[in-house]
Amino acid sequence: MARIRLTVLVRETWRDRYPLVVEHCRQAGLAVERELVAVGVIAGSIEEDRVPGLARVEGVSAVEPERVNRALGDS
Structure with a gap:
């Protein structure tokens, strides 16, 4: 499984x-x-299949995948 x-x-x-x-x-x-x-806020990486368990950690209100932002004209 990939890390995200x-x-x-x-x-x-x-x-x-x-x-x-x-x-x-x-x-x-x-x-x-x-x-x-x-x-x-805490930033990091985790195996994709472990995200649901992370979201259930007591004290966590949300888990948001990193978004890739690109400038106009970038591919």
Whole structure:
């Protein structure tokens, strides 16, 4: 299965337990690349088939796949 890059949003009510959510995401298979504590975001990559388990981590409000943005004229 392919690895995908994604962003995990931490539930507002779990912001005070941000490190715990990060650890549980790691245990679910997320390779954490960036932690944006102030906004409650975790960025990383995971095997595509493990995304549903990541979405069920307590304290996670959303899991969003990375979007590729291209400038006009780029192919």
